[in-house]
Amino acid sequence: MRVVVAMSGGVDSSVAAALLAGEGHDVIGLSMQLYDQTEGRTGFGSCCTIDDLHDARRVAHRLNIPHYILNFEQQFQQTVVANFVGEYTAGRTPIPCAHCNSDLKFATLVDRARAFDADVVATGHYARVETDPCTGRVRLRRGRDAAKDQSYFLFSLTQDQLARASFPVGGLTKDAVRDLARDLELAVADKPDSQEICFVPDGDYAAFIERQSDIAPARDGAIVNQSGRLLGRHGGVHRFTVGQRKGLGIALAEPMYVLELRPADQTVVVGPRPQLERTTLTASQVNWIAGVPPDDACRVTAQIRHRHQPAAASVEAIEAGRAAVEFDAPQLAITPGQAVVFYDGDVVLGGGWID
Amino acid sequence: MRIYLDHNATTPVDPGVAEAMVRSLTDLFGNPSSVHYYGQQAKASLDDARSAVGALIGAEPAEVVFTSGGTEADNFAIRGAAEALEHTGRKHLITSGIEHEAVLNTFKALGRRGWRTTMVPLDASGIVSPDRLREALTDDTALVSIMHANNEIGTIQPIAELAALAHARGALFHTDAVQTAGKIAVDVRALGVDLLGLSAHKFYGPKGAGALWIRRGVRLVPTSTGGKQERNRRGGTENMPGIVGMGAAASQAVKKLAAEGPRLAALRDRLENGILSAVPNTDVNGARDRRVPNTTNISFDRVEAESLLIALDLEGVAVSTGSACSSGTLEPSHVLRAMNLPGHRAQNSIRFSLGASNTEEQIDHVISILPRIVSKLRSLSTVGTRS
Numbered sequence: 001m002r003v004v005v006a007m008s009g010g011v012d013s014s015v016a017a018a019l020l021a022g023e024g025h026d027v028i029g030l031s032m033q034l035y036d037q038t039e040g041r042t043g044f045g046s047c048c049t050i051d052d053l054h055d056a057r058r059v060a061h062r063l064n065i066p067h068y069i070l071n072f073e074q075q076f077q078q079t080v081v082a083n084f085v086g087e088y089t090a091g092r093t094p095i096p097c098a099h100c101n102s103d104l105k106f107a108t109l110v111d112r113a114r115a116f117d118a119d120v121v122a123t124g125h126y127a128r129v130e131t132d133p134c135t136g137r138v139r140l141r142r143g144r145d146a147a148k149d150q151s152y153f154l155f156s157l158t159q160d161q162l163a164r165a166s167f168p169v170g171g172l173t174k175d176a177v178r179d180l181a182r183d184l185e186l187a188v189a190d191k192p193d194s195q196e197i198c199f200v201p202d203g204d205y206a207a208f209i210e211r212q213s214d215i216a217p218a219r220d221g222a223i224v225n226q227s228g229r230l231l232g233r234h235g236g237v238h239r240f241t242v243g244q245r246k247g248l249g250i251a252l253a254e255p256m257y258v259l260e261l262r263p264a265d266q267t268v269v270v271g272p273r274p275q276l277e278r279t280t281l282t283a284s285q286v287n288w289i290a291g292v293p294p295d296d297a298c299r300v301t302a303q304i305r306h307r308h309q310p311a312a313a314s315v316e317a318i319e320a321g322r323a324a325v326e327f328d329a330p331q332l333a334i335t336p337g338q339a340v341v342f343y344d345g346d347v348v349l350g351g352g353w354i355d
Numbered sequence: 356m357r358i359y360l361d362h363n364a365t366t367p368v369d370p371g372v373a374e375a376m377v378r379s380l381t382d383l384f385g386n387p388s389s390v391h392y393y394g395q396q397a398k399a400s401l402d403d404a405r406s407a408v409g410a411l412i413g414a415e416p417a418e419v420v421f422t423s424g425g426t427e428a429d430n431f432a433i434r435g436a437a438e439a440l441e442h443t444g445r446k447h448l449i450t451s452g453i454e455h456e457a458v459l460n461t462f463k464a465l466g467r468r469g470w471r472t473t474m475v476p477l478d479a480s481g482i483v484s485p486d487r488l489r490e491a492l493t494d495d496t497a498l499v500s501i502m503h504a505n506n507e508i509g510t511i512q513p514i515a516e517l518a519a520l521a522h523a524r525g526a527l528f529h530t531d532a533v534q535t536a537g538k539i540a541v542d543v544r545a546l547g548v549d550l551l552g553l554s555a556h557k558f559y560g561p562k563g564a565g566a567l568w569i570r571r572g573v574r575l576v577p578t579s580t581g582g583k584q585e586r587n588r589r590g591g592t593e594n595m596p597g598i599v600g601m602g603a604a605a606s607q608a609v610k611k612l613a614a615e616g617p618r619l620a621a622l623r624d625r626l627e628n629g630i631l632s633a634v635p636n637t638d639v640n641g642a643r644d645r646r647v648p649n650t651t652n653i654s655f656d657r658v659e660a661e662s663l664l665i666a667l668d669l670e671g672v673a674v675s676t677g678s679a680c681s682s683g684t685l686e687p688s689h690v691l692r693a694m695n696l697p698g699h700r701a702q703n704s705i706r707f708s709l710g711a712s713n714t715e716e717q718i719d720h721v722i723s724i725l726p727r728i729v730s731k732l733r734s735l736s737t738v739g740t741r742s
Contacts, residue, residue: 028669066668066669070661071661112662114731114735115665115666115731115732116662116669117731
């Protein structure tokens with residue numbers, strides 16, 4: 001079988017490629033150049049990604065598989081970066097990795113794979129796919145290593161994409177992956193895990209968004225409590241996320257948390273911690289892994305952040321590709337722009353973007 | 356079967372050349388600047404190499420300065436001439452948009468340091484028009500740099516005519532002959548230029564070896580200062596294995612040129628005509644009647660060149676998109692853009708460059724596999740559509 005492996009230069013996708021090659025598959029390594037690496041054009045800061053591409057090439061050479069670097073700068077800017085900037089300026093907190101997976105990696109690599117007569121696109125994600133023998137549908141499951149599970153970021157993959165997806169390290173623990181990399185003498189065996197958002201290496205999202213969107217950092221936004229009393233000033237709603245406590249620049253007896261962001265008038269609403277609790281949410285652009293929404297409300301565990309303990313809830317498909325979720329117990333900081341992902345045990349049922 | 360059709364990027368070192376290089380690394384290891392026996396042996400091999408390279412381009416050996424390759428030759432010529440003429444008040448430089456990055460980025464660097472630079476506009480033939488150059492020349496033009504043949508499309512420029520125009524205005528003329536030296540007859544006197552650069556690895560010599568021919572009487576400010584090597588023009592102990600290899604490759608090229616040129620031209624035409632008739636919606640880029648014999652550049656409508664390159668490589672056929680330097684990070688070819696071809700033509704173009712190892716059988720094989728690959732890519736293509 002011919003397989004395309006998306007090689008990021010990290011240990012997970014390197015081991016994924018090694019496992020497939022070891023099974024005797026005809027493996028083609030592809031790496032995506034996502035932003036301009038030219039010296040002097042530092043729109044994205046001094047990210048180490050050029051080194052990552054070199055690492056991927058070295059691993060591919062070691063595995064004796066062909067490797068190509070594809071230029072996806074334009075698509076990355078148009079899909080992932082534009083969304084990231086747009087969401088933050090709209091008072092939401094985006095997850096660029098999920099967009100990158102579905103809108104860029106799988107969307108384009110499945111197409112490339114076909115072009116190169118490959119049946120499957122493999123990545124280094126910690127998740128599992130399996131075909132239901134009865135229905136023929138593909139199921140998406142959590143990775144075996146609970147601490148590293150990345151199924152949350154893959155909720156928007158379609159049946160067509162999942163049918164061609166392979167996650168070779170999904171059944172392994174991270175430790176086992178590193179051991180394998182060391183056994184194979186891959187140079188990346190002890191490389192640290194990548195940061196969450198690769199294109200903001202310094203972690204200063206606010207400055208990045210200001211550079212990207214050419215917005216002058218606002219200095220006159222109001223921080224108010226729930227009854228509208230002015231508590232302080234801030235430099236733009238894109239600097240905040242729901243649930244945030246630090247960096248508000250206000251000192252009150254009780255700790256204050258961001259409850260709501262109103263981009264229209266640049267207002268940040270804060271309140272005490274109990275006010276962050278909500279029992280319901282709605283989500284848009286919901287993807288049901290099975291390809292069709294459930295007929296009735298169903299019982300699930302729902303996860304509202306990458307690092308959120310999934311909570312029991314009922315979910316119901318509503319109009320326009322949306323879903324309504326009601327948790328059994330209140331959840332803290334349900335954040336617009338994040339994904340809510342529905343699970344049945346470790347099986348992903350679907351998910352959507354929190355309104 | 357692996358088929359190498361990327362000889363404009365580089366060529367394999369000829370076995371006889373490799374042998375000469377090994378001798379230079381072992382028996383003839385001396386420093387040519389040394390007075391003793393070992394130095395004399397090395398110096399003799401350096402002189403031989405200089406004569407051989409001179410013979411390849413119709414030059415006196417003493418006019419040949421060895422460099423680390425074509426890029427250094429271009430840098431030396433342009434920076435060296437610009438600096439040498441700075442005191443005359445001539446602070447204008449002219450080139451074309453289809454030059455190699457070695458020239459373009461050197462121009463940019465000088466532009467940042469106060470020189471005025473002009474790019475002569477081109478048309479879809481990829482040939483610099485003498486009229487356009489005449490319009491660009493001024494009384495303070497110091498240097499004109501126009502490549503002999505283009506690396507991506509192979510078109511040969513009317514260098515003799517262009518050089519005469521430059522001289523009429525008192526400017527020096529440099530040509531980057533990296534893609535012609537060893538491929539077609541190159542004669543510095545017939546071309547009438549002042550400076551000409553070449554590179555060994557384009558004609559079955561080693562990488563890291565090149566030369567700049569400097570017409571006797573032309574003064575350049577050295578870009579690498581050091582010892583008295585290369586008649587005070589380039590300091591540093593000579594890269595002897597590279598230089599000896601370049602000399603051996605030049606001697607081979609002189610011998611083979613007359614027969615190999617027509618052979619490659621026939622193969623190239625066979626490939627080109629085969630593709631044009633077997634694959635619909637294909638176009639040759641650049642003037643077909645004035646090209647080096649080994650090169651063709653073809654646009655495949657509605658096919659992303661990057662994918663076609665990879666698909667061909669997976670079938671064992673090595674080609675390139677644009678120049679090798681930009682293939683790592685694919686951007687539409689600056690050469691095709693400078694020729695004002697529509698955007699899709701630049702994004703859909705593949706360069707095939709032939710050489711010594713290629714046979715009719717290989718060419719026919721490439722023609723036979725292309726239609727299937729191209730139609731597959733076209734069935735998936737969402738980019739590069741003719742709009």
